[in-house]
Amino acid sequence: MKIIEFKLLFFSFLFLQFSLSVQAQSDSLSTAGHSNNNKFKQLKDELATPNSYRTASGAPGRDYYQQKVDYVMDIELDDENQKIYGEEEITYTNNSPDDLSYLWVQLDQNIRKKDAPALEKNGEGAEPILRVETFVNTFFKEPFDGGFNINWVKDANGTPLKHTINMTMMRVDLPQPLKSGDQFKFSIKWWYNVNNHVENRARSGYEYFPKDGNRAYVIAQFFPRLAVYNDVEGWQNHQFWGNGEFALNFGDYTVRLTVPADHVVEATGQLQNPKDVLSREEFKRYRQAQTSFDKPVIIVSEEEAIEREKSVSKKKKTWEFKAKNVRDFGFASSRKFIWEMMAVKLGGKNVMAVSLYPKEGNPLWEEYSTKAVVQTLKTYSHHTFDYPYPKAVSVHAKNQGMEYPMICWNYGRPDEDGSYSNSVKFGMISVIIHEIGHNFFPMIVNSDERQWGWMDEGLDTFMQYLAEQEFGKTHPSAIEGLEKYPSRRGEPKKIVNYMSGDQSFIAPIMSNPENVYQLGPNAYGKPATALNILRETVMGRDLFDHAFKTYSQRWMFKHPTPADFFRTMEDASAVDLDWFWRGWFYTTDFVDIGVKEVKQFFVSNEPGKEVLEMLKNYGMTQADLPPVVFTMVEDNEDFKLEYKSGSPVDHSQDLKSYIEENASEKDSSIKIPKNFYEITFEKPGGLVMPLIVDFSYADGSKERVRYPVQAWRKNDHQMKKVIATDKEIIGIEVDPDQETADVDLSNNSWPKTEEMSEFDQFKAKMKN
Amino acid sequence: MTKLVLGFFYCLFLAVSLHNFYVSTTSVRFVPGEKSLQITTQVFLDDFEGVLRQNGNDKTQLTPEVAQEEIDSLIEDYFRKNITFKVHGEIVDFDFLGKVYKSDVLIAYMELQLDTIAPPLSIENTIFFDYLPDQKNIIHLKLASKRKSFLAVSSKSVFEIPNDFFNMNN
Numbered sequence: 001m002k003i004i005e006f007k008l009l010f011f012s013f014l015f016l017q018f019s020l021s022v023q024a025q026s027d028s029l030s031t032a033g034h035s036n037n038n039k040f041k042q043l044k045d046e047l048a049t050p051n052s053y054r055t056a057s058g059a060p061g062r063d064y065y066q067q068k069v070d071y072v073m074d075i076e077l078d079d080e081n082q083k084i085y086g087e088e089e090i091t092y093t094n095n096s097p098d099d100l101s102y103l104w105v106q107l108d109q110n111i112r113k114k115d116a117p118a119l120e121k122n123g124e125g126a127e128p129i130l131r132v133e134t135f136v137n138t139f140f141k142e143p144f145d146g147g148f149n150i151n152w153v154k155d156a157n158g159t160p161l162k163h164t165i166n167m168t169m170m171r172v173d174l175p176q177p178l179k180s181g182d183q184f185k186f187s188i189k190w191w192y193n194v195n196n197h198v199e200n201r202a203r204s205g206y207e208y209f210p211k212d213g214n215r216a217y218v219i220a221q222f223f224p225r226l227a228v229y230n231d232v233e234g235w236q237n238h239q240f241w242g243n244g245e246f247a248l249n250f251g252d253y254t255v256r257l258t259v260p261a262d263h264v265v266e267a268t269g270q271l272q273n274p275k276d277v278l279s280r281e282e283f284k285r286y287r288q289a290q291t292s293f294d295k296p297v298i299i300v301s302e303e304e305a306i307e308r309e310k311s312v313s314k315k316k317k318t319w320e321f322k323a324k325n326v327r328d329f330g331f332a333s334s335r336k337f338i339w340e341m342m343a344v345k346l347g348g349k350n351v352m353a354v355s356l357y358p359k360e361g362n363p364l365w366e367e368y369s370t371k372a373v374v375q376t377l378k379t380y381s382h383h384t385f386d387y388p389y390p391k392a393v394s395v396h397a398k399n400q401g402m403e404y405p406m407i408c409w410n411y412g413r414p415d416e417d418g419s420y421s422n423s424v425k426f427g428m429i430s431v432i433i434h435e436i437g438h439n440f441f442p443m444i445v446n447s448d449e450r451q452w453g454w455m456d457e458g459l460d461t462f463m464q465y466l467a468e469q470e471f472g473k474t475h476p477s478a479i480e481g482l483e484k485y486p487s488r489r490g491e492p493k494k495i496v497n498y499m500s501g502d503q504s505f506i507a508p509i510m511s512n513p514e515n516v517y518q519l520g521p522n523a524y525g526k527p528a529t530a531l532n533i534l535r536e537t538v539m540g541r542d543l544f545d546h547a548f549k550t551y552s553q554r555w556m557f558k559h560p561t562p563a564d565f566f567r568t569m570e571d572a573s574a575v576d577l578d579w580f581w582r583g584w585f586y587t588t589d590f591v592d593i594g595v596k597e598v599k600q601f602f603v604s605n606e607p608g609k610e611v612l613e614m615l616k617n618y619g620m621t622q623a624d625l626p627p628v629v630f631t632m633v634e635d636n637e638d639f640k641l642e643y644k645s646g647s648p649v650d651h652s653q654d655l656k657s658y659i660e661e662n663a664s665e666k667d668s669s670i671k672i673p674k675n676f677y678e679i680t681f682e683k684p685g686g687l688v689m690p691l692i693v694d695f696s697y698a699d700g701s702k703e704r705v706r707y708p709v710q711a712w713r714k715n716d717h718q719m720k721k722v723i724a725t726d727k728e729i730i731g732i733e734v735d736p737d738q739e740t741a742d743v744d745l746s747n748n749s750w751p752k753t754e755e756m757s758e759f760d761q762f763k764a765k766m767k768n
Numbered sequence: 769m770t771k772l773v774l775g776f777f778y779c780l781f782l783a784v785s786l787h788n789f790y791v792s793t794t795s796v797r798f799v800p801g802e803k804s805l806q807i808t809t810q811v812f813l814d815d816f817e818g819v820l821r822q823n824g825n826d827k828t829q830l831t832p833e834v835a836q837e838e839i840d841s842l843i844e845d846y847f848r849k850n851i852t853f854k855v856h857g858e859i860v861d862f863d864f865l866g867k868v869y870k871s872d873v874l875i876a877y878m879e880l881q882l883d884t885i886a887p888p889l890s891i892e893n894t895i896f897f898d899y900l901p902d903q904k905n906i907i908h909l910k911l912a913s914k915r916k917s918f919l920a921v922s923s924k925s926v927f928e929i930p931n932d933f934f935n936m937n938n
Contacts, residue, residue, distance in 0.1 A: 421829040423814035423872060481833075486871040488812075497793045497810070501906055502917030517919070518791060518904065759797065759806040762877045766865050 039688045040713045043578045046586060047563040053231040058567025059554045066559055068093040069226040069251040076258040076316075077333055079215060082206060085191040086223050091251075092184045096229060099177040103184070104229075104237045105163075105170040108221035109192050111240055112146025112202075117167060118241050121514075144195055148224065151189035161186060168240040170224065188224050203402045203409075209336065209358070212309040216334035216358055218397045218409045221246075225328070228448070232561055238450050244513040245449035245456075246442075248327040250557060254320070259333045261315035262308050264300055266339070266356045266393045267331035268405045269323030277319050289341045290350065296340040296370045302359050308335040323405065325388075325557060327446050330404030332356055332395040340366070344374050347386030351377060357396035364414045364428060368478070369394045372432040375474060379467035380440045383545065384552035392439060394432045401431040403438030410435055426486055429471065429478070434464045445555045452562055453513035454585075458527025465490030465528060492741040495521065495529040499590040500743035506588040510562065529741060530584045537690060537739045538709070539575050547572035579688055579709065589686025591740050594747025595693075595732050596718065597680040603648035603655065604632045604640070627654035631676065647672055673724040679732065680720050682747065688712040689740045695723065696731035704736070792895050794851065795908040798882075798933060807862065807878040809851065811895060816874055819899040820846070832869050843867055847876055850894045855885055882934070889929045893920040909933055 050056035052063040073088040094100055111118045153161045153172055162173040178184050197205030197218065204222060206215040228236040228247045236247040257265055265277070274286055282299050289297035313335075323329065336358040343350045355369035373394050381387050389406050397409035412428020414420035440463065442449055442456035449456055465487050471478070472485030479485055488494070498506070498521035507516040509527050516522040535544040550572040551565055566581045583589055607615075607622060607630045615621060629652050632639050642651070649656050649672055662670055681691060691707040711719050723729065732750040735742050742748065756764070794809040813830045820828040820842055828842065844864045853860050865877040896903040905920040911933055918927045 415826070419827075419829075421813075421817060422831050423812075423817055426872065427814050488872050497906070498791075500915075501908070502919060505906075505917075505919045520791065757797075757806070758875075759808055759877060762868065763865055763879070766877075 038713065039583065039716060040576075040579045040710070041582070043566065043581060046582075047566065048232070048561070050567075051231075054561065054564055056567065057571040058551070058564045058569075059571075060558055063097070064558070065095040065097070065231070067095055067226070067229055067249050069249040070253070071223070071251060071329070072254045073223060073329075074256050074258070075223070077217060077219070077260075077263075079217075079260050079263075079312075082194040082215070083191055084194055084219065084222060087187065087189045088223055089185065089187045090226065092178070092186075092226060094178045094180055094182055094184070096231075097180050099179050100174070100229065101177045102174055103172045103178075104227035104235045105172055105188070105224045106227050106237075106240065106246075107148045107150075107165065107168050107170050107224055108240050108246075110147045110165070110168045111242060112144060112195060114143045114145060114147075116147070118239075121241055144200070145193055146195055148190050148192050150224075151191070153188050154186060156185040156187075166239075169227065169237045190224060192222075194219070197400065198398050201399060203400070204330075207398050209360070212336070214309055214334065214336050216332070216336050216397065218330070218332045218395055218400065218402075220328070220330035220402065220404050223329070228559065230559055233448070233451070236448060236450060240450075241514050243519060244451070244453065246328065247448040247450045248446070250325050250327050250446065253323045253326060253329050255322075255329055255331075256318050256320045257331055257333070258316050258318045260313050260335065261317040262311070262313035262335045263317070263333045264305075264335070264337040264339050264356070265319045265331060265333045266337075266354065266395060266407060267319070267321045268326055268329045268407055269321035270390050272320040272322055273318075277317050286341075290343055290352070292342045293345065294342075296342040296353075296355070298338070298340045300337065300339040302338050302362060302366075305336055305338045305359055323389075326405040327443060328404050330407050332393075332397075332407065332409070334358065338362070338366070340370060341391075342370060342374070344377055346377060346381050349386065351387055351389070352391035353377065354391055354393040355396075356393060360413055361396040362414070363418050364412060364420050364425060365396055368425065368429050369396070369410075369432060371475060371478075372429045372471065373436050375471045376433045376436040376467050379470045380437055380463055383463060383466065384440050384445075384549060385556055387439065388444065388556075389439065392436050394436060401435055403435040403443070405439065405443045408432075408435035408438065422486075425478075430464065430468060430488065433467045433471065434460060437464050437467065440552070444557060445552055446557070446559050448559065448561070449513075451512060452510075453519065453523035454509050454527040455560070455562060455565065457523045458509070458531065461489055461524045461528035462531040465532060489525045489528050490532050492529055492533055493738045495525055495741050496743050498525060499588075499741060503588055508588055509585045527585070530580075533740065534569075534577070534580065537692070538577070538580060539573055543573040543575060544569075583687040587686065590743045591687045591689050592685030592742055592744045592747070593681060593683050593689060593691060593734055593740070594744070595679065595734050595750045596682040596747070598729070598732065598750050599633050599678045599680075601631045601633045601676050601678060602639075602643040603651045603676075604630045604638075604643050605651050605653065606630065606638065608632050608636050608638045627658060629655050633678075647674070648676075671726075674726050675724070675728055677723045677725075677729055678720055679723065679750075680718055681734065682718045683712065683716065684747070685743065688716070691719070692735050692737075692739065694731075694733040694736040695729055696733075697725070697727035698730050699727055701727065792893075792903070792905045793908070794893060794895075794905060795910060796891065796929075797910045800911075800934075803882045805853075805862075805880040805882060807851070807880065809847065809876045809878070809895070810873050811876075813869070813872050813874050815896055815900065815903075816843075816846075819896055822899055830869070830874060840867070843874075843876065847878065847895075850897075851878070852892045853880055854890045854892070855888070860885055860889075887929065887931050887934050890926055891918075891929060892926045894922075894925050897922040897925065 052061045055061045070091040071088055073086055076085045092103060110116060153163045155161055164171045172186065174184065195202055195205040196208060198207045204218060204220040206217045208215050226249055228249055253269055255267065255269065257267065259265055274283055278286055285297050285299045289299065337356050338359065339356050341352050341354040344353050353370050353373040355365060355373065357365040357369065373392050377387050377392060391406055393407040395407060395409050398413060399411050400409040401411055402409045410428065410431045412424055412431065414424065437460045438456065441447065441459040447455035468485045468487045498518065505517040507522055509522065513519055513523055535541055547569045551568040554568060555564060570577050611630060632643065649659055659670060688709050690709045691711065693705050695703045695705065707721065734748040792809060792811040794807065797806045799806060817828060817830045825842060828839065830839065847864060853862065860880065862878045862880040865879055867874055867876045891907060893905045893907055895905050901922065907918040907920060907927065909916040909929060
């Protein structure tokens with residue numbers, strides 16, 4: 001009893017001593033106080049307080065609601081004058097607990113008005129070098145006359161509704177407040193001039209083909225769309241400035257598209273009247289495609305498309321599409337289109353994988369487009385939920401990469417003679433995977449892009465990486481000569497350049513897309529890499545995949561916020577990730593962890609000076625101590641050479657007796673190691689990360705040790721670890737597989753290897 | 769006035785998607801022992817291919833599978849035109865050591881001998897500004913543990929390299 005008490009006293013005394021010595025290093029009393037700035041502090045201050053709409057576990061709460069907005073639209077495309085006309089009937093269902101006295105409608109096209117404030121959103125001044133077209137467009141040409149012309153806004157009885165336009169938002173005042181649970185029907189008639197999307201790199205518009213005089217239209221953000229009203233933002237009526245994309249409601253669509261009779265059309269939703277718009281032969285192929293699981297069926301061939309290019313029909317045809325539970329509607333229309341589709345089985349349902357492209361896309365598009373669509377549907381469904389829509393369409397549009405429900409526009413064009421380089425090919429496959437992938441985030445897991453670009457772009461770019469790697473495996477001939485699919489984003493070391501860059505040009509991931517300097521790495525590359533690191537290094541694949549799937553399924557057809565994502569990933573895995581979100585998502589810190597010092601220490605029979613000093617401070621002598629083991633590093637002045645020889649047990653009487661007693665009990669678990677090391681790891685970087693270390697031993701063996709990230713929680717700058725081993729350590733390497741995005745590898749090894757820089761290696765190679 | 773503002777059309781309506789964020793990285797490392805500046809520039813292959821094609825080399829394919837001689841001279845020309853070092857306004861030539869392909873990027877190696885050159889030295893980086901209006905070029909200066917970065921955009925592409933960058937004692 002007494003001995004135990006004494007031991008406790010002794011150990012608490014040791015700890016006291018330790019904490020005293022730590023304090024002694026700072027100027028104790030004069031230091032100002034501080035708030036909790038520990039890297040492991042929970043995110044309670046940053047995340048909204050959970051409530052009955054959104055729970056603390058990250059799931060929709062019992063009072064979660066979302067508005068429903070249904071559209072019935074008649075649209076006419078005037079190819080001759082490049083105008084588009086529409087009349088839409090909107091049914092707005094107020095599922096919120098609140099009464100609404102007005103509705104906000106988004107007029108995204110107004111960003112192309114001659115006097116749009118968005119044109120003046122930057123302040124960078126004159127540019128010393130400009131492309132000729134840009135210079136001419138800027139200084140010589142009249143500005144494009146874009147934006148919505150609203151003919152009228154009427155209620156269901158035809159009575160005009162008062163409306164007020166503020167830039168890209170229109171407020172429609174209601175005659176009486178719309179009660180919670182009630183519906184309101186109203187109509188809008190409008191038209192606008194369609195822009196050339198190639199000239200101004202827009203998300204929507206037409207491309208003109210001077211050789212045959214035809215246009216290919218990819219049309220989106222083309223009708224007044226209801227803004228989102230919800231429990232987090234109220235009305236999400238943050239203006240459209242160009243970068244922050246869309247926040248949209250789910251609803252059902254019936255859209256009748258009237259286009260020149262010789263156009264081929266694809267759109268969000270299922271075609272309702274194929275017999276009316278397709279030739280007998282085309283209809284036959286269309287039917288046949290629905291059960292073609294091994295390869296696409298060509299509905300309109302290249303030869304047929306070329307034939308159509310030669311004339312212009314004055315007649316019109318109306319294509320009718322219906323879509324259930326989508327957040328938007330887009331369509332593509334041209335007489336130039338080649339059209340192919342095949343069926344994919346996903347969770348017992350058939351989904352059509354479709355490609356639509358002008359001949360200018362061939363031979364690249366007939367080879368890879370539909371294959372990329374199929375791969376995307378499979379990989380994404382595996383990691384989230386079975387793709388719930390009836391089809392997914394990849395449309396070829398120059399310079400474009402843009403997503404809408406069931407349909408998207410993608411670049412990748414060969415030379416005129418049909419040849420193409422690897423970068424064009426992989427660029428095209430990657431953009432198709434990315435844009436088709438957007439069906440999952442944000443089309444179905446419907447996050448608010450206007451506020452949080454990363455929630456769809458980051459998650460989608462992460463999934464894109466997985467799908468691309470799968471594509472490489474399922475289509476080995478496509479990556480011939482390469483080890484794996486050359487993904488641009490996803491691997492940790494690819495984000496190092498960005499994260500180690502000048503802090504003045506970096507913003508945290510948790511920033512509005514309008515206010516960042518480099519939206520690519522900010523909203524795409526860094527969050528995608530962060531998720532990849534979570535999956536491979538922090539959580540492991542099983543825990544991550546389950547949590548990611550849980551998030552996807554919880555928020556499928558709903559509107560999640562960042563907190564819902566952060567909370568679900570922890571809730572479903574029991575891994576505390578607040579430190580990770582805090583560092584990677586809320587700051588611009590980077591990873592830099594290294595090995596600083598390695599000291600070998602030995603068992604000694606006598607205490608060193610510092611131990612004696614310590615005992616004296618407490619009025620004790622060596623005789624007062626229970627059985628203890630003393631240790632000493634080689635450069636201690638009391639060190640004796642003999643400590644290095646033989647077994648450690650030979651140098652400590654207490655240790656020896658203890659071993660002998662226990663050995664008599666035949667305790668086979670006791671093994672006596674020859675060497676003891678204390679290793680100091682340093683962390684110049686602001687981010688905390690698990691410490692991954694390879695130890696190399698003199699006998700040629702290697703051992704990988706992973707220390708938990710929590711080892712940084714009390715000292716953010718360095719940690720010391722003790723290794724007891726029979727073998728002699730001859731080398732230490734931190735993050736040997738470069739899986740943490742460590743920005744500076746020069747401190748990652750011991751002994752410091754003066755490795756030839758890549759530059760010197762290249763120079764040496766060139767000289768030989 | 770209304771005409772002036774149209775210049776921003778490009779950045780305004782950029783389809784916010786996959787490849788539309790154009791960034792190159794150039795690192796400039798001073799090696800005191802050799803009195804040399806080691807310059808490494810990394811650009812995306814598809815962007816570079818687009819530039820060369822726009823500038824009249826329609827058939828250029830940047831891939832190791834084709835003959836490299838012509839490509840090498842196109843690449844060298846392009847880098848000489850678009851990365852320039854000046855001392856008191858005079859261009860100083862660097863050695864163009866060559867390039868390698870690495871996955872979807874091209875890495876070019878250049879070296880500037882400083883034995884006869886006295887700072888102040890400026891660097892101009894206009895890579896792809898003639899092709900992509902939204903291009904941004906990051907420049908990292910490195911000396912031992914010291915680092916400084918610049919972001920070159922088409923309206924600001926010349927930077928003075930601070931004199932203390934060449935001070936070996938720092």
